Amino acid sequence: xxxxxxxxxxxxxxxxxxxxxxxxxxxxxxxxxxxxxxxxxxxxxxxxxxxxxxxxxxxxxxxxxxxxxxxxxxxxxxxxxxxxxxxxxxxxxxxxxxxxxxxxxxxxxxxxxxxxxxxxxxxxxxxxxxxxxxxxxxxxxxxxxxxxxxxxxxxxxxxxxxxxxxxxxxxxxxxxxxxxxxxxxxxxxxxxxxxxxxxxxxxxxxxxxxx
Amino acid sequence: xxxxxxxxxxxxxxxxxxxxxxxxxxxxxxxxxxxxxxxxxxxxxxxxxxxxxxxxxxxxxxxxxxxxxxxxxxxxxxxxxxxxxxxxxxxxxxxxxxxxxxxxxxxxxxxxxxxxxxxxxxxxxxxxxxxxxxxxxxxxxxxxxxxxxxxxxxxxxxxxxxxxxxxxxxxxxxxxxxxxxxxxxxxxxxxxxxxxxxxxxxxxxxxxxxxxxxxxxxxxxxxxxxxxxxxxxxxxxxxxxxxxxxxxxxxxxxxxxxxxxxxxxxxxxxxxxxxxxxxxxxxxxxxxxxxxxxxxxxxxxxxxxxxxxxxxxxxxxxxxxxxxxxxxxxxxxxxxxxxxxxxxxxxxxxxxxxxxx
Numbered sequence: 110x111x112x113x114x115x116x117x118x119x120x121x122x123x124x125x126x127x128x129x130x131x132x133x134x135x136x137x138x139x140x141x142x143x144x145x146x147x148x149x150x151x152x153x154x155x156x157x158x159x160x161x162x163x164x165x166x167x168x169x170x171x172x173x174x175x176x177x178x179x180x181x182x183x184x185x186x187x188x189x190x191x192x193x194x195x196x197x198x199x200x201x202x203x204x205x206x207x208x209x210x211x212x213x214x215x216x217x218x219x220x221x222x223x224x225x226x227x228x229x230x231x232x233x234x235x236x237x238x239x240x241x242x243x244x245x246x247x248x249x250x251x252x253x254x255x256x257x258x259x260x261x262x263x264x265x266x267x268x269x270x271x272x273x274x275x276x277x278x279x280x281x282x283x284x285x286x287x288x289x290x291x292x293x294x295x296x297x298x299x300x301x302x303x304x305x306x307x308x309x310x311x312x313x314x315x316x317x318x319x320x
Numbered sequence: 321x322x323x324x325x326x327x328x329x330x331x332x333x334x335x336x337x338x339x340x341x342x343x344x345x346x347x348x349x350x351x352x353x354x355x356x357x358x359x360x361x362x363x364x365x366x367x368x369x370x371x372x373x374x375x376x377x378x379x380x381x382x383x384x385x386x387x388x389x390x391x392x393x394x395x396x397x398x399x400x401x402x403x404x405x406x407x408x409x410x411x412x413x414x415x416x417x418x419x420x421x422x423x424x425x426x427x428x429x430x431x432x433x434x435x436x437x438x439x440x441x442x443x444x445x446x447x448x449x450x451x452x453x454x455x456x457x458x459x460x461x462x463x464x465x466x467x468x469x470x471x472x473x474x475x476x477x478x479x480x481x482x483x484x485x486x487x488x489x490x491x492x493x494x495x496x497x498x499x500x501x502x503x504x505x506x507x508x509x510x511x512x513x514x515x516x517x518x519x520x521x522x523x524x525x526x527x528x529x530x531x532x533x534x535x536x537x538x539x540x541x542x543x544x545x546x547x548x549x550x551x552x553x554x555x556x557x558x559x560x561x562x563x564x565x566x567x568x569x570x571x572x573x574x575x576x577x578x579x580x581x582x583x584x585x586x587x588x589x590x591x592x593x594x595x596x597x598x599x600x601x602x603x604x605x606x607x608x609x610x611x612x613x614x615x616x617x618x619x620x621x622x623x624x625x626x627x628x629x630x631x632x633x634x635x636x637x638x639x640x641x642x643x644x645x646x647x648x649x650x651x652x653x654x655x656x657x658x659x660x661x662x663x664x665x666x667x668x669x670x671x672x673x674x675x676x677x
Contacts, residue, residue, distance in 0.1 A: 145641070147585045147633045156584035156633070160474045215661055217669040260478045263628075264512075267561070271627025277640045284644035288651020295655035 118229055118315040120185070126177045127310055133170035137163060138287050145280065167253045174246055187227055192242065194235040202232030214299075224315060241289065245282050252279040353387040356399075376440040379608045390438070410438075420491075421573040430459065442608065444571040448500060448515065448601070449484030456485045483566050488581040492568030495587075497598035497619050499626060501534065504559035513561060518603040524558065532602045536612055543600050543614040545621055552627065564598070564619055564629035588633035595619055595634055 119127070140163035143150050153159040181188035194202070205221050210233070214220075222231035230238060252275055255262050259272065266272050300306040301316065309315040356362065358374035377383050388394055390408035395401050410432040411418040421427055435455045457465075462480070470476035487495060502513035503520050521531040535551045536543050548562070555561055566587070580586045598614040619625050620635050629635065 144588075144632055145636055148589045156588055157472070157474050160584075160632075164474075210658070215665040215668065257475075259475065260481060267628055272630040273625065273627050273635065273637075276630050276632070277637060280636075280640060281644055281647070284647040287648045291648075291651040292654045295659065 115314045115316055116224075116226065117313055118224055118226055119310055119313045121313065122180045122184070123177070124310055124313055126173050126180070129173045130170060130177075133166045133173065134286060134290065136166040137170065138283070138290070140166065141280075141283055164257055167250070167257070170246075171250045171254070174242075174250065177242075190227055191230060192235060192239050194232055194239065198232035198235060203236060206231045206233040237289070241286075245285055249279060249282040249286065252282070350383060350386055372439045379606050380439065380441055381443065382438050382441065417573055424574050424576070426573075426575055434458075448498065449487070449565040449567055452484040452486060453480075460485075484568075486568055486571070486575070487566050489575045489577055490568045491572035491574040491576060491578070492570040493578070494569040495566050496569050497564050497595060497629070498567045499598055499600045499614060499619075500563045500565070501600075501602070502561050502563045504561075513563070515563075516560060516603070518605055521602065531604070532600075532610055532612055534602075535600060541612060543612055543618070545615050545618055545625075548614070548618055548621075548625065561628065562626045564626045569597075585633065588631060595631070 139152055140159045143152055143156070143159040144163055147156050147159075153162055178188070181191070202222075209218065209221055220231070224230070255266055255269075255275055256272070256279060259266060266275055269275060297306045297310075298304070300309075305316060354372060354374045354377070357370055357372040358377075360371065362368065362371045382390070391405040392408070393403070393406035395403065398405065414432075418432070421432070435458075466477050466480050469480060473479055486492075501516040501521065503516040505512060505514050518531055521534050525531060525533050530539065533539055535547055537547050537550065551562065596616045598619050600612045600614050601609045602612060604610050619629050620637070625635075
C-alpha cells in the first residue's frame, strides 16, 4: 500500500463556495431543462416553480462567485497564481498533462503535477478553470441577469443582438457547464481512491503520495 | 268613387316623392357633419364632446355607413332646430356581441362606448395589444394590476407590458402573433420605440409604392423568412425594429379566465400551433392597418425571425437545442470513454494515485 501525506489544500471559504456552487449549478441545470423543454420534463411541478428556483439559484451562484473572487483577491491573494497558467504550463505542461490523462494514466505512471496550496491545479485544470471562472461563468451570469430583467434592460438586450440570441447564448454556455460537470465529477474519482478528491473538498485535507 | 280612384294614386305618388325629398334632405353626408364636428373650434366653444377627429373617424367602419345611420333623427335644419339627434344602440347592429358582453362581469361596470368610442373604434385585428390595454387601464390601474399579478406571475411587469390583457381574460382558446414595425424616437437608447407611422414607412419606399413593400419586397402579400432577414439587416440603420405581440385568435367579450391560462406551459411550451401563425400589421394612409400573413413559424426562427421576440420554452430554436445537446454529449463521452479504458487497465495501476478534478 502506498503511504500518504496530508496537505491542507482547500480552505474553508473555498469549500463552502464549492458545495454551494455545486448545488446551485445542479439546480440551474435541472430547472433549466424544465424551462427549455417543459413538455418533456417536469421535475419541479409548475413551470413557474422551475423559473423561480432557476432565478434563485442563479442569484445564489452569482453572489457566491463574487465572494469566491473576493476571497482569492483580498484574503488569500493567490488568484492569479492559482488560475493563470505560466508560459511553461502552456509550452509543455498542457501537452504533458493531456498525454498523462489519455495515455500514461492507463499504465499506472505517476501524475506529472503535484498539488500545493499555491499551485493546486495542473496546467489543464488551470486553462479549463480560467475559461470557466473568468469567461463562461461571468457570461452566463450577465446573460442570466439580462434575461431576468427584460423590461428594464430591454435596450441593452437589443444592443447585444436581441432576446432570442441572448437566450441561445445563455443556453449554449449552460450546456458547456453541463458538459464540464460530467468531466469534473469523473475526474474527481481519479484520486488514490474514487472519493479521495471529494473527501478533500469536504475536509480540506488532500492525501498525497509519500515519495 | 271615380275621383277617389284617380286621386288616391296621385296622392300616394306625391307622398312618396315628398317623403323621398324629405329623407334626402335629412341624410347628411359625412363631410357635411364633419365640417362642423370635425373642426377643432368646437372644442374651444366648450363642447369638446361634440368634436369628432376626422382622421380617426374616417378610419372606422362606422364612417362607411354614414353619420345618419346612427343619428337618424338629425334634420336638415340641425343644429338650428335645437333638437338633439338620436343615437343608435350598439345592439341594433352588434346584437350577438352585446349578448355575450351582458353575460360577463363587465356589463355592470361599463357600457360599450366606455371602451369602444364609436367615432374612433377600429377592427380588432388591426388594433395592437398595447392599444387594447390602454382601454383596460382606464379602469384598472396599471401599477395595481402588475402588483396583483406579481403575487403569482413571474416577471409580471413584462407579461402585462408584452401581452394584451385579453390574451388570458378571454374566451379565445388559441392565439396568434401580431408583428408591428416600430421606429426609434430620439437618438438615445432610452428614448425607446413607438409604432412606425405610415409616413415614416412611406419615406423608405419609392413614391406610389405601397408601404408594405418595406418588408414584403416582392409584394406577393406574404412576408417570407427571406424578406424578414432583409428587413432585419437594414432595420437597425433605419432606427427600426420588428415587435411581436401575442393576441387571441378570436376576440370575445366574456373576459373570463380560461383554466388553461393558469398553466404557464399553455404559452411556454413548444409546438404550439399559434406560434406558427403570425401577421404583420402595416399602417395605411387612412389610419387603418393592413394585415399581411407571415411565413409559418417565422417567430420561431433564430436568425430570420423577430430577434426581440422570445418566449421561454416555446420559441426555442431546434438547431440550438441540438448543438447544445451535442456539447453535453461530448462532455458525457469523456467519462464513458476514459472510464472504459480505466476499467480495462485497472490492474496496471495498483496503489497509484493520480489526482485532479
